[in-house]
Amino acid sequence: MTFPRCGVNDAESHVSWKERMVALASGQKPRRRRKKRYLHQTGKWYKRHLTYRLVNWPWYLPQQQVRLVVKAAFDLWSNVSGLVFWEASGDPADIRLTFFHGDHNDGADNAFDGPGGALAHAFFPRRGEAHFDNDERWSLDSGKGRNLFVVMAHEIGHTLGLEHSPVHNALMSPYYKKLGKDFVLSWDDILAIQNLYGKPPRGPVVQLPGKLFARFQDWSQHLDAPERQESNLSSHYCWSFFDAITIDLKDNLYIFKGGYYWIVSKGGKATGPRPLQELWPRLPSTLDAAAFSEEDGKFYFFKGGRCWRYKGSSLDVGFPQKCSSTGRLPRHPDMAFYFQPLHHLVLFKGPKYYVVNEESLQVEPYYPRSVRDWGGVPAMANGAVTHPDGFVYFFRSDQFWKFDPERLQVVATGKWAPQLRWLGCQEAELNQAVG
The missing domain is CATH 2.110.10.10 (Hemopexin-like domain)
Known part of the structure; x- marks a missing residue:
């Protein structure tokens, strides 16, 4: 139980994955599942343009790099689907990303437990929330600490309606994948998001390798406005x-x-x-x-x-x-x-x-x-x-x-x-x- 993983319940994920694979193999359209999971109904967003807001972030991480992590995580999904995202300047936003300590009114079973264990959890559409353990040791590079980009991209997948995947190297596996040099999204991740929102209308699928996201500390040069001393x-x-x-x-x-x-x-x-x-x-x-x-x-x-x-x-x-x-x-x-x-x-x-x-x-x-x-x-x-x-x-x-x-x-x-x-x-x- 102390192994770092996503806190979203995946009791039915294997069943839905099997149904989707059978439907794809037979050329049929997968049947939409509407069973209750994780305090709400699963489904999808009924629009293709979504806004998001980063409510807060760990005190020891520079704001500008964390914002880049969030943007890159959303771009990862928009590159392979019909979705478009932009950051909202304030409330309201379709998807909200928040860091919490311990019990944060999601129920005792969803309270964060510090380093290890459940690092984050999210709600399916259309509640539009992802929560992250603020007591975890987060990292913006491939050094020590939990890679924030991988966890962020995984939880965003849940906010878009994706369940856990039984495929070992999938981003949506319940145990967070390591960020290697290979592609971040697996074929199963891409099929799952396109099943909900279709292929990107603006051109071919842009599959991004993990090596592009190894060091967000080096991405700060792409922002125009300098930050406070914490970014120095x-x-x-x-x-x-x-x-x-x-x-x-x-x-x-x-x-x-x-x-x-x-x-x-x-x-x-x-x-x-x-x-x-x-x-x-x-x-x-x-x-x-x-x-x-x-x-x-x-x-x-x-x-x-x-x-x-x-x-x-x-x-x-x-x-x-x-x-x-x-x-x-x-x-x-x-x-x-x-x-x-x-x-x-x-x-x-x-x-x-x-x-x-x-x-x-x-x-x-x-x-x-x-x-x-x-x-x-x-x-x-x-x-x-x-x-x-x-x-x-x-x-x-x-x-x-x-x-x-x-x-x-x-x-x-x-x-x-x-x-x-x-x-x-x-x-x-x-x-x-x-x-």
Whole structure:
């Protein structure tokens, strides 16, 4: 139940899908289903021009990029159907998109439960609403966090009258698809929307590949009006969670988000962002985890089942490697860091942690073990660093946990952006907004 999925009930989706496939195979018109589902009647809109409104959005995401995500999600459906969408300047709008915390008057069964589980749900025509969990960790790129574009496009499909599809790679599968390089919509998605609204009258179907939607942070240049400071990449990691963090022997912090990194000096001054490949050639566009080892003075990067090792900017011979198969390292680790008492790298993945030999990149004997060994450190953290004060700081979303390596327990918690000035987020306006 904790696996991220759509919260719309799909009890009859397989039945309706089977009826539609049988009808298409026989050349008959599919029978319209009018059974009650999800507190209302399914059906379709009886017009082809629809308006939408983004009511609110997560505080840590820039408004202009979120609006681009929403527009792209609607364009995805209009490119393959007879529908046309435009953003309404205010009420009323046919379709409303809203982010909520917990119970939001949709009934106890539809209350949002924070990270994981049901990320969103929507109502079929003609209520015209889609709701998203505001406590989820949303992302505008292919890095850590839930991809907002994929979830947005899926829920919009429901507002247009589409039920869940049993096809595994369909956008309308109840479990949200990953945004790969292939087409976002499957053949089943296209057939379903055209069954309701017909083919696009303005030309051939425009099928869009997923690689076009990998990085909405880079789309801001297409908007004319500049936004407030939250859209400024120079402090972007302060307004959001980051993908990874590490610290070198000179106490320089390296903070990673998407395809960029920032360097924060010992005095708390941040510089960046800079592209990852500028300093570390051949790295992927996003990272799962990063660590600097005090043992050999090298950087270690992890993405999927592969790992990279650099001395400065020079990639070691034989890298990247498939560390998940050769060294039993976990795929898509949550974080990595160098733990001084063990003189080894430590990787966290879900409820387990792994101690890794840097030279062989093999998991040490008797590991993995439970994260409970770490006395209050949360699972699924973004990253961790050992600060010069001797404590290890763990990070997840906008929170930090201060860990005492001698007592092996967490001794303090809080919000890192306003409280830990050494992370480079000391601007008064920013601290007030995040706090």
